[in-house]
Amino acid sequence: MAQSVKVRVPGTIANCGPGFDTVGMAGTIYNYLELTLTEQPGVCIEVKGEGSGIIPDNEYNIAYQAVQAVFREVGAKQCGVLIRMENSIPLARGLGSSAAAIVAGLTAANALTGSNLSMEELLEMATRIEGHPDNVAPALYGGVTVSIVACGKVQCLRIDPAAGFTMVVAVPEFGLSTKAARQVLPKTVPHRDAVFNVGRAAMLVGALCTNNLSYFRYVIDDRLHQPYRQRLIPGMQQVFDAAVAQGALGAAISGAGPCLVAFTQHSPAAIGEAMVHAFAENGVKAHYLLLDLDKSGAKIIEDNT
Numbered sequence: 001m002a003q004s005v006k007v008r009v010p011g012t013i014a015n016c017g018p019g020f021d022t023v024g025m026a027g028t029i030y031n032y033l034e035l036t037l038t039e040q041p042g043v044c045i046e047v048k049g050e051g052s053g054i055i056p057d058n059e060y061n062i063a064y065q066a067v068q069a070v071f072r073e074v075g076a077k078q079c080g081v082l083i084r085m086e087n088s089i090p091l092a093r094g095l096g097s098s099a100a101a102i103v104a105g106l107t108a109a110n111a112l113t114g115s116n117l118s119m120e121e122l123l124e125m126a127t128r129i130e131g132h133p134d135n136v137a138p139a140l141y142g143g144v145t146v147s148i149v150a151c152g153k154v155q156c157l158r159i160d161p162a163a164g165f166t167m168v169v170a171v172p173e174f175g176l177s178t179k180a181a182r183q184v185l186p187k188t189v190p191h192r193d194a195v196f197n198v199g200r201a202a203m204l205v206g207a208l209c210t211n212n213l214s215y216f217r218y219v220i221d222d223r224l225h226q227p228y229r230q231r232l233i234p235g236m237q238q239v240f241d242a243a244v245a246q247g248a249l250g251a252a253i254s255g256a257g258p259c260l261v262a263f264t265q266h267s268p269a270a271i272g273e274a275m276v277h278a279f280a281e282n283g284v285k286a287h288y289l290l291l292d293l294d295k296s297g298a299k300i301i302e303d304n305t
């Protein structure tokens, strides 16, 4: 029988307000990838669900490129591959679709080649492909992650907050590529804005570590990316205000957007409805998702090796 593995990888919410390119959270929304080694050379890719008909089904597919990166890294014999993807994470919405695809490809290929690469090595490779660690780290590890590049390597701290909370994600109908959302960012920022974010990012992590989520109301704010991206997301501030008026602890852009996320311990459905309504008032159709924190990260759910 042909060797295959199937992996499940969560979607992710990066930045979380002040933690630009650093803080990320894994949510309970998943993509699945099954990788099979075939005797026939070449690549065959099937995509179901989100991105079907859009995601490349050839060697340009980033999950396939991640698989190839593992084969090269461990010196595995090149052979044919069949990749089956079943996606629930919407594309180009700021929920880490590409990060999930990369992590899925790396994890599956590592398992099929004898699990020679450590989690740290997989994170390093995923960051190189994605360009920044804040989505790939929680996709790989689950929970909340704080990632930086220091001494030429990705350093990642995983936090598993004891206090429960729900992430209410308003998903607009329109997409926004990460590339376009990064192009609107300035090359430099005022010193006072950097200070604004340093304090809030530090306190966000402190609040998660000490289960003092009431601090979220002070720290889920940002001056490094959200003010510049606001013009790309009609109604952003009104959606934030609507969420907070319904009792959310705070609201932010999810990753590079356009999804907006509110953090809450109460009434998530009412918050979701208020966010969707605020988007509608600004001419944007949207729906909402209620996500818990995923604690598993990338997980092998079938192993036929």
Ligand SMILES: Nc1ncnc2c1ncn2[C@@H]1O[C@H](COP(=O)(O)OP(=O)(O)OP(=O)(O)O)[C@@H](O)[C@H]1O
Binding pocket: 031, 051, 054, 055, 056, 061, 062, 063, 087, 090, 091, 092, 093, 094, 095, 096, 097, 098, 099, 100, 101, 135, 176, 177, 178, 179, 255, 256, 257
């Ligand atoms: N599930 C996927 N499988 C394969 N390729 C993907 C997948 N999701 C996104 N991509 C590809 O990744 C590239 C970059 O996508 P981009 O970063 O703009 O958005 P995204 O990853 O879908 O969304 P985000 O990171 O904002 O959640 C695109 O070329 C896209 O086709």
Ligand SMILES: N[C@@H](CCO)C(=O)O
Binding pocket: 014, 015, 020, 021, 022, 094, 096, 132, 134, 135, 178, 181, 182, 225, 255, 256, 257
């Ligand atoms: N930190 C990245 C996340 C991209 O999903 C950004 O905001 O551009």
